[in-house]
Amino acid sequence: MKVLEIKNVHKIYNETEVQVHAVDDVTLEFREAEFAAIVGPSGSGKTTLLNLIGGLDMPTSGEIIIDGTNLSKLKSSQLIDFRMRNIGFVFQAYNLIPVLSAKENVEFIMSLQGWPKIDRDSRTYELLKAVGLSDRINSRPAKMSGGQQQRVAVARALASRPKFVLADEPTANLDSKSAAILLEIMEKLNHEEKITFIFSTHDARVVKMAHRVITLEDGKVVSDEVRE
Amino acid sequence: MIWKTAWKNVWRNRVRSLVVIASVTIGVFASVFSIAMMNGMVAQRVDAALDEEISHVQISGMGFRLNNDPQILITDRGKTVSQIKTVNGITGMVERTIISGMASTASKSAGVQIIGIDPEMEKKIFTLNKTIMQGTGDYFEKESKNELALIGQDLAKELNIIRYSIDSTVLLTLKMQEIPDEILDKLASLSGIRFANEKKFNKTINSLLSKREINKYGQKIKKEAWSFREGSRLTLTFLDKDNNQVGARFRLAGIYDVKNTMFEQSVVFVKDADLKRLTGIKENSFHQIILRINDIEQTEKITSELREKLPDLDVMNWREIQPDLAMLTDYVHQIYAVFMVIILAALAFGIVNTMLMVVLERTRELGMLTAIGMNKKKVFSMIMLESVFLSLIGGIAGMFVGWIVILLTAKNGINFVKYAEGMEAFGYSAHVFPEISAGFFIVVTFLIILTGIVSSIYPALKALKLNPVEAIRTE
DSSP states (O other), X not given: OEXXXXXXXXXXXXXXXXXXXXXXXXXXXXXXXXXXXXXXXXXXXXXXXXXXXXXXXXXXXXXXXXXXEEGGXXXXXXXXXXXXXXXXXXXXXXXXXXXXXXXHHHHHHHHHTTOOHHHHHHXXXXXXXXXTOGGGXXXXXXXXXXXXXXXXXXXXXXXXXXXXXXXXXXXXTSOHHHHHHHHHHHHHHHHHHOOEEEEEEOOHHHHHHOSEEEEEETTEEEEEEEOO | OHHHHHHHHHTTTHHHHHHHHHHHHHHHHHHHHHHHHHHHHHHHHHHXXXXXXXXXXXXXXXXXXXXXXXXXXXXOHHHHHHHHHTSTTEEEEEEEEEEEEEEEOSSOXXXXXXXXXXXXXXXXXXXXXXXXXXXXXXXXXXXXXXXXXXXXXXXXXXXXXXXXXXXXXXXXXXXXXXXXXXXXXXXXXTTTOEESSHHHHHHHHHHHSOHHHHHHHHHHHHHHHEEOOTXXXXXXXXXOTTSOEEEEEEEEEEEEOOSOHHHHHHEEEEEHHHHHHHHTOOTTOBSEEEXXXXXXXXXXXXXXXXXXXOTTEEEEEXXXXXXXXXXXXXXXXXXXXHHHHHHHHHHHHHHHHHHHHHHHHTHHHHHHHHHHTOOHHHHHHHHHHHHHHHHHHHHHHHHHHHHHHHHHHHTTOEEOGGGHHHHHHTTOOSEEOOOOOHHHHHHHHHHHHHHHHHHHHHHHHHHHTOOHHHHHHOO
16 A cells, blocks of 8 residues: 655755755655665755655655645645644654653654543553663653664654654664664564654665665665565 | 643753743732832822811812802701711711911911811711820810810921920930930930921931931931920911901810821811801801711712702712822722833843743754644744743742732831821821732733733744754754
């Protein structure tokens, strides 16, 4: 089942006198429960493509269709609501809310969506247990290691059962041990929750674990390799 | 969750939040307490005017109030009183004879209004009997064949009836009030000298003591140094009902102190029977009937009813007699509101500044929140709630401190003895009892919440303008 279609997407920046073609005619499809890595050198357009897929930025031309909805047709307020209900985000710098505990960070989006408390609590415990942090539910981000914070961020991204999770270089700030733990958890949740994971990365370990590797160069897809 | 997050965000930078909260606390406390002081002063002024000077309603013959013509009298007492008694809400009534004249002592004289009263009846309506200065006489109790007069403190000073001297008793009393010995030594040099009036005494004291000593102890010294000889005589001259000049010597049987210089300087009370006998006014005739009512809110209604029933007489209520008081009571709350709004507006700038810093510092976080799906309304609400929490915590603390200080000072009042002369010249007591209603705190709470909301608008709009992609990229 297709969850995401990217059709002839271009993103051109006119910030200087020279036009920058950050994403150049990209066409891709993602199915349910994929575990895909977008790789490529710096400046190849990985983050831009993720921002476009996540509805954080709009393509210059082309279409991005998530579960039948064309993002370009949505108003700004509808787009925010759409992101909340359909897309999970994991950022390179974790970006947890520092004043909230691990539990509160995970249940934040569910709360915005109006989930009943009892459902929020059970989903939060389930996810924190899945990421191996059931003993840190009341810890604030400042009291946790980078790896633990990123695991909370993964739990937060999955909390409201989105169509897919976008992760922008999720292991970039982690040591190798923490990165390995995080990747195992992400793969396990991908398998258990049947949620598509799309991540940009430079990390060879991530690439090694990915079931599909899309390589970008100068904004173009130069290879799209599916592994068994 | 938005409320919880906003509350926790307030304490993210504890020191900065506490500084803002402290500034709001101090601002709100200062305004609440200042307003309680103003309110106390106004309430005391209104009470004093109604209880000691004018009461609620005055009835006189047409034209008497304008011309002070002693021949304009209420002559049909029986009919007038029976008409008044048909109006509900009136709790007391006194009749007065009022003549303009001159009060003189051997050394000085002054123009005065001489009011003939029945002391027993007056006590039921006015509290003038409670304002008689200790040791000056017992006008309201004394039975005497002599004509007795009751005068104000300021008139007594003007007519040199109050004198000043320092003797061993005064020095001993001052010593008991912990006046330093070096000052007592200086004052001892004045023993045996009698000062004919306050001006001469002040001049001598000013040359004897330093400015600081006068500021600190001057009022206490003056209070103990004055003396009044009971039974002093006062000559009152005025016109009788046939416009012939008459005069009589009255024995002073009291000096009243109503903390209103103009009133004290101009009103002399004598027994009504004495004044009627001297002026030839008939026993059943009066210049004025004064009424007390049980509910001040009914003033206008009762006035209208009386005007209907007594069309030939001039009926005036306290609002018409002293429009300055009416204006005070009508607009005082608006004045408080304007005062409060100005203070809160000043505090709002501090809150705006803090909230702008908050938005700037949390650019990345706010971008992340928008990215993961927190809509503009919720982002706005969160910033607004943080601002409201900041102002409300400070506001509640300020009101609480204000309330405690008001409670502590309301019992004994605050005595601005240094400014007594100036304040009493305008009819205000220098001994102020702060007071405030519970309703005022509700209004202030509402204004504080409004301040928080208004202060958050600009920073919240800034937050809404953040582009999530750029915000997340921000280091």
